[in-house]
Amino acid sequence: MKSTQRFSDRVSNYVKYRPSYPANLIETLKTECNLSKGSCIADIGSGTGKLSELFLPDEFCVYAVEPNKEMREAAETLFKIDNNFRSVAGESSKTTLADNSVDLVTVAQAFHWFDPFEAKKEFKRILKPGGHIALIWNNRNTSSPFQEDYDQILTRHAPDYAKSSHRNISDKEIADFFFPQICREFSFTYSQKFDLQGFLGRMNSASYTPKPDTKEHLELRKSAKRLYNKYEKNNMIEFSYVTKLYLV
Numbered sequence: 615m616k617s618t619q620r621f622s623d624r625v626s627n628y629v630k631y632r633p634s635y636p637a638n639l640i641e642t643l644k645t646e647c648n649l650s651k652g653s654c655i656a657d658i659g660s661g662t663g664k665l666s667e668l669f670l671p672d673e674f675c676v677y678a679v680e681p682n683k684e685m686r687e688a689a690e691t692l693f694k695i696d697n698n699f700r701s702v703a704g705e706s707s708k709t710t711l712a713d714n715s716v717d718l719v720t721v722a723q724a725f726h727w728f729d730p731f732e733a734k735k736e737f738k739r740i741l742k743p744g745g746h747i748a749l750i751w752n753n754r755n756t757s758s759p760f761q762e763d764y765d766q767i768l769t770r771h772a773p774d775y776a777k778s779s780h781r782n783i784s785d786k787e788i789a790d791f792f793f794p795q796i797c798r799e800f801s802f803t804y805s806q807k808f809d810l811q812g813f814l815g816r817m818n819s820a821s822y823t824p825k826p827d828t829k830e831h832l833e834l835r836k837s838a839k840r841l842y843n844k845y846e847k848n849n850m851i852e853f854s855y856v857t858k859l860y861l862v
Contacts, residue, residue, distance in 0.1 A: 625684045627819035629662050629692070631812055633752050635722065636802040636857055640668050646798075646861060647718050647746040649674060654716040656740055658706050658733075659724025663689035663699070665750065670696050677711055679704040707732035711740045722750040726783050730791045748861045749788065749797075752804060755854040760845040767841060771834035774822040792862050800859040807850045810842050816853065 643649065651673045657666045660678035662685050669676050670693065678693075679702045680686040686701055693699040704710045706721075706728040719737045721728070737747055756765050768775045788797065808816055817823055817838055824830035845851050 624819050624821065624823075625662065625688050627815045628685070629688055630819075631806075631808070631815040632662075632664060632819050633804060633806050633853070633855060634664050635668060635750065635752065636804045637668075639750070639800075639802050639857055639859060642800055642802075642859065643718065643720075643748060643861075644672070647748075649717065653718070655718045655720060656709060656711055656716040657720045657722070658709065658737075659721055659727065660689065661685045661724070663692055665720060665722040666699065667693065670698055673698055676700065677702050677709075677716065679706075679709045679711070681705045707736050709736055709740055713739055714742050716740050716745060717742055718746045718748065720748045720750060723752060725749050725751075730787070734791060746862060747792070748859060749791075750860075751858050752855040753858060755856055758854065760841070760851060761854070763841055763844075764838075767834065767837040768822070771830055771837060772820075772822045772824060773830065774824075788860050792860070795862040797860045797862045800861065802857040802859070804855040804857050806853045806855075808853065809849055810839070810846075813842050813851055814838060 647653075649655075649672070652675065654675040654677065655666075655669055656677045656679055657663075657669075658679045660666050660680045661682075663678055666676045666678045666689065675698050677700050678686075678689055680689065681704065683703075686703060689699075690701045702710060706724075719741060725733075741747070754761055754765075756762055806812075806816070814835065817834070818826075824834060842851055
C-alpha cells in the first residue's frame with residue numbers, strides 16, 4: 615500500500631484517539647523561530663490537523679499540506695471556520711506552495727514516509743530566508759511495564775509494525791537530513807488516558823494495525839484486552855510519550 619493511502623480507513627480513530635502535542639512544544643517553536651501574528655507555517659503531512667490546530671489560536675497562517683484525501687477532508691471539516699487554516703493537496707516533495715513563502719516547515723509524525731532528499735529540496739524552496747525546519751515525533755515511553763508489553767503484542771500480531779514504525783529513523787539519518795546545519799534537540803512529556811474503548815481506538819488508529827476483518831486483528835484485539843485488564847486502574851490506562859523536536 616502507498617504510504618499516502620495507509621490512513622484512509624483509520625480517519626475516525628485518528629481524530630478521536632491520536633495524541634496532540636504538548637503546549638511547551640508550541641511555545642518553544644514560537645520563541646526559537648521568532649513567530650508572531652501572521653507568520654506562515656507549512657505543516658507537511660498534516661493528517662487531520664493534530665499539530666496545525668495548535669498554531670491557529672496565535673493567528674499564524676497555517677498551510678496544512680496532506681496527500682491523503684480522507685485525512686485532508688477531516689481536517690477541513692474540523693477547521694472550516696478558521697480563515698488562517700488553509701488545506702493543501704500536496705506532498706513532501708511537491709507542496710504546491712510558492713517559493714520563499716513560509717517562515718517554518720513542520721513535520722509531525724510523518725517524516726519516515728518521505729524521500730528525505732526530495733523533501734529537503736522542497737522545504738528549502740518554500741522557506742523564506744532565515745526560515746526554520748522542525749521534525750517532531752511523539753514517542754511512546756516504552757520504559758513502563760505497560761508500554762513494554764504493548765510493544766510486544768504489536769510485534770507479535772501486527773506484521774507491518776517493525777517496518778513502518780517511525781522509530782526506524784536513526785539519529786544519523788536526521789543529522790544527514792539537516793547537514794550541513796546542526797539541529798538542536800528538545801524533549802517534552804505528554805500523556806493520554808483511555809478507557810477500554812479509547813485504548814482499542816488508539817491502537818486501531820495506527821497504520822500498521824491489521825484490518826478489522828483479519829485473523830491478525832482478532833488476535834491483536836484479544837491480547838490488547840488482556841493487557842488492558844492487567845494494567846488498568848479505575849478503568850483507565852495511561853499512554854505516556856516523550857515528544858522530540860529536532861530544529862534548525
